[in-house]
Amino acid sequence: MTDDLKEPQLRTLQYWTVDGVGELFVGLLFLLVAIVYYLQESTTGSLLSKVFGIVSVILVCGGAFGGRWIMQRVKERTTYPRTGYVAYKREKYSKGDVAIAVGVMTLILAFVIFTTVTDTRLTNWGPVVCGLIMGVLVIQAGYRLGQPRYYLLAFIGILIGIGLVLSGLRIEYSFPLFFGLDGLILLGSGSLKLVKYLHKTPVPSPESPDER
Amino acid sequence: MSGDLRSLADVNRLIHEPSRSVILAILAVVESADFLYLLRETGLTKGNLSVHLSKLEEAGYVNIEKTYRGKIPLTLCRMTDRGLQAFNEYRKQLKQFVESTKE
Numbered sequence: 001m002t003d004d005l006k007e008p009q010l011r012t013l014q015y016w017t018v019d020g021v022g023e024l025f026v027g028l029l030f031l032l033v034a035i036v037y038y039l040q041e042s043t044t045g046s047l048l049s050k051v052f053g054i055v056s057v058i059l060v061c062g063g064a065f066g067g068r069w070i071m072q073r074v075k076e077r078t079t080y081p082r083t084g085y086v087a088y089k090r091e092k093y094s095k096g097d098v099a100i101a102v103g104v105m106t107l108i109l110a111f112v113i114f115t116t117v118t119d120t121r122l123t124n125w126g127p128v129v130c131g132l133i134m135g136v137l138v139i140q141a142g143y144r145l146g147q148p149r150y151y152l153l154a155f156i157g158i159l160i161g162i163g164l165v166l167s168g169l170r171i172e173y174s175f176p177l178f179f180g181l182d183g184l185i186l187l188g189s190g191s192l193k194l195v196k197y198l199h200k201t202p203v204p205s206p207e208s209p210d211e212r
Numbered sequence: 213m214s215g216d217l218r219s220l221a222d223v224n225r226l227i228h229e230p231s232r233s234v235i236l237a238i239l240a241v242v243e244s245a246d247f248l249y250l251l252r253e254t255g256l257t258k259g260n261l262s263v264h265l266s267k268l269e270e271a272g273y274v275n276i277e278k279t280y281r282g283k284i285p286l287t288l289c290r291m292t293d294r295g296l297q298a299f300n301e302y303r304k305q306l307k308q309f310v311e312s313t314k315e
Contacts, residue, residue, distance in 0.1 A: 005237060005240055005241050008237045008238050008240070008241045009241045011253070012238070012241055012242055015249075076281065076282075080246070080248075080281070081284065083248065083249065083252055084245065084246050084247070084248035084249025084250070084251070084252055084253075085245065085246040085248070085249060085281070085286065085288075086242050086244070086245045086246070086249050087242060087243040087244045087245070088242060088243060089241065089242060089243050090243070204248065
C-alpha cells in the first residue's frame with residue numbers, strides 16, 4: 001500500500017543527493033581508477049602491471065560494495081547534523097533484477113581480469129562504450145531521483161568518450177583520460193553542490209536539535 | 213449514507229490530523245528518521261512535533277528510541293507494524309470517500 005506514496009518516497013530518495021557527497025565519491029573513484037589504469041598500462045609486461053590490475057579490481061569492487069558505508073561516514077559529519085538522519089528501507093529486488101546485476105558485474109569483472117592476465121589492449125572504442133554505459137546508468141538515476149542535472153552529467157560523459165575516440169589517442173591514454181575527465185567533472189559538480197548545501201544549511205543552534 | 217461515504221466518518225481521528233498524517237506519510241517510506249529530519253520535512257516547530265510524536269507513540273503507531281551518534285544525542289523514530297496498518301487503513305478510507313464523491 002505504500003507503493004503509491006510517491007511524493008514522500010521521492011523526497012526521501014532525493015535527500016541522499018542533497019549534499020553532493022555521492023558525486024564526490026564517484027568522481028574520486030573514477031580519478032583513482034584512471035591513475036591506476038594509466039600506471040597499469042605504462043608498466044605493461046611487468047609484474048607491477050598485474051599488481052595494478054588487481055588494485056583496479058579491488059577499487060571497483062570496493063567502490064561498488066563499500067561505497068555506501070563510506071558515504072554514510074561522511075554524511076555523519078556533514079549532512080546529518082544539519083538536516084537530519086534518515087535510514088532507507090531496504091529495496092526488494094526481483095530475482096530477475098538480481099540476476100541481471102550479478103550477470104553484469106560478473107562480465108565486467110571477467111573482462112577486467114582477462115585483460116589484466118593476458119595483457120590484452122582494449123579497442124579504441126573503449127571510452128565511447130564506457131561513456132554510453134555510464135550515461136545510461138546516470139540517466140536512469142536522474143530519472144528515478146527526479147534530478148535533471150544528472151542528464152547533463154551523462155551527456156558530458158558521453159561527449160568526453162566521443163571526443164577522445166575522435167582525437168585518435170591510443171587507448172592507454174584515452175581510457176584513463178576518460179575516467180580522469182569524467183571524475184573531475186563529477187568532483188566539480190559534487191563540490192559545488194556540497195559548498196552550496198553547507199552554505200544554505202548551517203548546523204542548528206547548540207540547544208539540543210532533537211529535544212522532545 | 214452509503215458505506216463508502218460513511219468511511220470518512222469512521223476514519224481514524226488520531227491520524228486524521230494534517231501534521232500527524234504528514235509525519236506518518238514520511239515514516240511509512242523510511243526505515244527510521246531522526247527528530248531533525250522530521251522537523252525539516254514537516255515544517256513543524258519542535259514543540260508541535262514533540263506533541264504529535266508523543267501522541268503517535270502513545271497509540272503504538274510510532275516507536276521512539278533515544279540514542280547517541282558519537283556524542284550527539286539522536287532521537288530515532290520508526291513506524292510500527294500497527295502504525296503502518298492503521299495508516300494504510302486510513303488511506304484506504306480516504307480513497308473510498310474521494311472515489312464516492314467524484315463529480
